[in-house]
Amino acid sequence: MLPYIVNRFGTQLLPVLFLASILVFMSVRLIPGDPAAAAVGEQATPEAYYAYREQLGLNDPWYEQYFNWIGGVIVGDFGISTKGAEASEIIWSAFPATIELTFFALLVGFGWGTVLGLLAAVNRGGFWDYFAALWTGWNIGVPSFIAGLFYLLVFALQLDLLPAAGRVAFFEDPLQAIQHLILPSLALGGIVAAGISRFVRQSVLDTMTEDYIRTARAKGLRDRVVLLRHALKPSLIPVVTFAGLQMATILGGTLVIETVFTWPGVGRALVVAVRDRDYNVMQVITMLLVFIFVSVNLLVDLLYAGLDPRIRLGASAEG
Amino acid sequence: MARTQSAAAPLQIAERHWYTDVLHEVAAIAKEPRGGIAIFILVGLLLFAYILPIFDPTDPNFIINAPKNEGPSWGSPMGTDHLARDLLARNSIGLGRTIVNGLGAVIVGWFAGIVIGYIAGWRGAKTDIVIMRGIDTLLAFPGILLAIVMITILREIAVGWDLLPLATAIAIFNVPWVARLARAGVLRERGRDYVLAARTIGCSGRRILFRHVAINTFGPFTVQLPLAVVASVLTMAALNFLGLGAKPPDPTLGQILLDGSRFMRDDPHYVIGPTIVLALLMASLNFLSDVMSERFDPVRRRQV
Numbered sequence: 169m170l171p172y173i174v175n176r177f178g179t180q181l182l183p184v185l186f187l188a189s190i191l192v193f194m195s196v197r198l199i200p201g202d203p204a205a206a207a208v209g210e211q212a213t214p215e216a217y218y219a220y221r222e223q224l225g226l227n228d229p230w231y232e233q234y235f236n237w238i239g240g241v242i243v244g245d246f247g248i249s250t251k252g253a254e255a256s257e258i259i260w261s262a263f264p265a266t267i268e269l270t271f272f273a274l275l276v277g278f279g280w281g282t283v284l285g286l287l288a289a290v291n292r293g294g295f296w297d298y299f300a301a302l303w304t305g306w307n308i309g310v311p312s313f314i315a316g317l318f319y320l321l322v323f324a325l326q327l328d329l330l331p332a333a334g335r336v337a338f339f340e341d342p343l344q345a346i347q348h349l350i351l352p353s354l355a356l357g358g359i360v361a362a363g364i365s366r367f368v369r370q371s372v373l374d375t376m377t378e379d380y381i382r383t384a385r386a387k388g389l390r391d392r393v394v395l396l397r398h399a400l401k402p403s404l405i406p407v408v409t410f411a412g413l414q415m416a417t418i419l420g421g422t423l424v425i426e427t428v429f430t431w432p433g434v435g436r437a438l439v440v441a442v443r444d445r446d447y448n449v450m451q452v453i454t455m456l457l458v459f460i461f462v463s464v465n466l467l468v469d470l471l472y473a474g475l476d477p478r479i480r481l482g483a484s485a486e487g
Numbered sequence: 488m489a490r491t492q493s494a495a496a497p498l499q500i501a502e503r504h505w506y507t508d509v510l511h512e513v514a515a516i517a518k519e520p521r522g523g524i525a526i527f528i529l530v531g532l533l534l535f536a537y538i539l540p541i542f543d544p545t546d547p548n549f550i551i552n553a554p555k556n557e558g559p560s561w562g563s564p565m566g567t568d569h570l571a572r573d574l575l576a577r578n579s580i581g582l583g584r585t586i587v588n589g590l591g592a593v594i595v596g597w598f599a600g601i602v603i604g605y606i607a608g609w610r611g612a613k614t615d616i617v618i619m620r621g622i623d624t625l626l627a628f629p630g631i632l633l634a635i636v637m638i639t640i641l642r643e644i645a646v647g648w649d650l651l652p653l654a655t656a657i658a659i660f661n662v663p664w665v666a667r668l669a670r671a672g673v674l675r676e677r678g679r680d681y682v683l684a685a686r687t688i689g690c691s692g693r694r695i696l697f698r699h700v701a702i703n704t705f706g707p708f709t710v711q712l713p714l715a716v717v718a719s720v721l722t723m724a725a726l727n728f729l730g731l732g733a734k735p736p737d738p739t740l741g742q743i744l745l746d747g748s749r750f751m752r753d754d755p756h757y758v759i760g761p762t763i764v765l766a767l768l769m770a771s772l773n774f775l776s777d778v779m780s781e782r783f784d785p786v787r788r789r790q791v
Contacts (some may be wrong), residue, residue: 180623187624195636212496309770310493311721313728314762317748325752423631424725428748435631454632461627 173470181462188458189241193234196450203445207405208249224250224447229369237451247448248445249441255448259456265335266422266433268345272353273418277360282404284361285368290395292373299364308361316355316428323351333430352429356421360414367407414430415464419457503575516778525774528767535764536583547576557753565760569750574743578760581738582768584650589720592654596661597708603662604669609677609696619670622649626663633659634726638757650723650739653732657719668711672704679703684767713776717769724765740765 204221213219221227225236240247246255251389288300307315322333330351336344373383376399384394423435441449516522545563547550553562555571565574598728609617610747634656641652678680685695707752735742740761747757 179532180620183620184623187620188627191624191628192632195632199636199639200642201639265587276603306769307566308773311724311765311769312726314744314765315746316756317751317758318762321751321755322759420630423629424729438629439635442632450632454629457629458624459576464625465627480640 172258176466178471181466184462185455188239189455190234192451192458193237196447196454199442199445201445203250203447215315224248241452241455246452249318249449250444250446254458255446256453258441258449259434259452262434263456264431265431266426266435268335268338269349269352269417269422269425269431269433271354271355272349273360274415277414277418278364278407280357281361282368282407283362285365286372286395286400288365288369289372290370290374297369299370302475304357304362304366306359311367312355312454313424315358315427316352317426318466319351319355320428331418335431345367351423352431355428356418356425359421360418363414367402371404371407372399374412411468415461415468419461511780515782516775519778521774522778525771525778528771529775532582532764532768532771533586534566535579537584539579542582543576543579545573545576547580547608547738548572549739551610556750556757556758558754566756566758567789570742574757574760575716577738577743578740578764581740581761583765584737585720585723585740587769589652589657589723590716592657592723593661593712593715595654596658596719597665597712599658599664600662600717601708604671605664605673605696605701608670608673609700615670618666622663622666626657630660630722631655631729632728634731638731649734649737651734653723653726654670656726657722660722661715661719664715665708665713668707669704672707673700676700676703710776710780713772713779716774717772720765720768720772 204217204224204226207219208220208302218227225233228236237432239340247260249255249258263453284296284300287296291297312317325328334348336348338345364457372395379397381394384398387444389398422431422433425431426433426435434457437451437454440446441453491774513526517526525678541644551558551563551567551573553567553571553573555567556569557563557567557571559566563573563575565578567575568577600694603618603622607615619784638652638660639657641655644651673696681699682695685699690699724739724741724744727739728745733739733742744758744765747754747761752759753776
């Protein structure tokens with residue numbers, strides 16, 4: 169297992185992060201506009217403007233800027249925002265909100281999706297099967313941000329059951345926090361739940377025809393035991409791979425859902441940073457998103473290699 | 488003489504054109520219930536987007552003689568918006584613009600992605616490694632930043648075509664997925680006997696790749712294409728909804744949703760219209776992709 173991890177780390181994770189850092193560095197500088205001009209305002213004297221540029225390090229040649237930045241990132245210094253604060257502080261205030269939302273959306277997606285798929289498979293042609301089909305149709309047909317608007321309209325504005333916008337920190341008031349989280353995570357996780365439920369349903373139906381299931385039944389095991397212990401576990405292997413792809417959907421989706429529910433996460437922080445041409449903040453947010461995406465992919469591959477020995481043996485045999 | 492002719496006649500094979508294949512395929516898809524529904528809805532939406540404006544000359548950006556935010560009526564079947572513009576005309580133009588730009592982005596992105604994937608898979612070795620790391624990077628790069636960068640860079644060029652930057656960004660989103668598909672297909676096919684045979688009779692590498700191998704890698708593309716259109720149209724709408732790309736007063740579906748979301752509490756008809764249009768589009772494309780994947784995948788076809 170270890171050679172496989174090292175191999176993946178060296179040939180995939182690091183090169184991708186390196187290329188992404190160059191891409192991020194270039195693209196924030198391609199956006200027209202000057203961070204120093206945006207920060208000091210129009211009434212500032214030229215001296216103040218140049219002093220500010222000097223302070224931000226914008227007068228150095230670009231390669232020096234790049235190496236200063238990347239050197240800082242490696243030791244955990246992300247530079248300062250044009251507003252004077254450390255870029256890392258802005259991240260630490262916005263990031264927990266996004267992580268919280270992503271986590272609960274995944275919970276909705278996988279928990280609800282697996283349960284729904286299992287119910288649909290067991291109850292094939294019955295109520296739950298049709299309900300799962302309906303759920304899938306609704307979530308695939310209606311984009312998550314529109315579903316979010318709809319939930320907002322029905323559950324928050326018309327029925328007044330749940331709060332419409334904003335966030336309460338989870339550790340301050342868990343009950344309030346969950347009330348604020350229900351609608352956005354339902355909107356965000358709904359599409360994942362739809363995919364997962366279809367996957368689990370098909371997978372369980374396929375597995376149920378295997379010989380060892382018949383053996384288990386012949387042994388006289390109860391239906392529930394056969395289903396949960398014998399059929400569900402192997403059915404979950406393809407779900408794990410699917411999960412990695414869904415993670416990207418959810419992370420991308422948070423950026424839109426944050427706007428619908430005025431959620432103070434990194435998506436909004438990124439939009440503000442772009443408006444102010446705040447290079448360091450844009451860079452750190454983007455690199456963080458890239459890092460999460462790449463590590464999740466690596467994690468999924470490791471899980472998969474753990475579940476299926478052929479993958480990791482093949483990899484270590486090659487090098 | 489006559490006898491030889493009549494004997495030869497049954498052997499004559501009707502000349503096959505690519506479009507007869509396509510027509511057969513469409514007919515076969517339309518025969519399946521879901522495929523039929525999908526094609527029916529899609530044709531309806533295309534009529535709504537492109538034929539309706541010809542018969543209904545209402546200018547989508549013109550303020551009509553009606554109250555603001557009025558619900559559906561005979562004069563304007565989808566109601567009016569917050570500036571008293573006709574929502575039917577706006578949704579129709581908005582859908583048309585969303586489809587054209589989403590589809591254009593898919594076509595351009597797929598072309599680039601397929602060529603890149605083919606080259607990576609065919610050349611192998613260092614070329615493959617370099618290209619695939621670039622693809623991985625693009626895959627990990629947050630789409631929203633790419634879209635913002637494109638919009639700010641291309642803003643000066645995109646006069647008269649406000650959605651060009653967004654369409655470019657969406658085309659770039661499409662590249663890594665397709666490149667991976669194309670590369671996997673080429674890697675699977677390049678070791679086959681027919682490739683060796685073609686090489687033996689002296690075909691150039693480019694000819695083998697684009698004439699022989701390419702045909703055999705198209706299967707997964709047909710399944711993924713409707714899904715890519717779904718994803719691209721959706722991304723287009725979502726980014727418009729974030730206020731990116733579309734320049735008022737010209738509508739897109741995402742832009743109408745963004746405007747309408749402010750009046751959701753009192754005038755839900757404003758957002759319900761574009762929601763239904765978008766949902767119908769998504770549902771029909773998803774159905775289409777399901778039916779196509781079942782047709783092209785023998786394992787799944789047997790189960791049906």
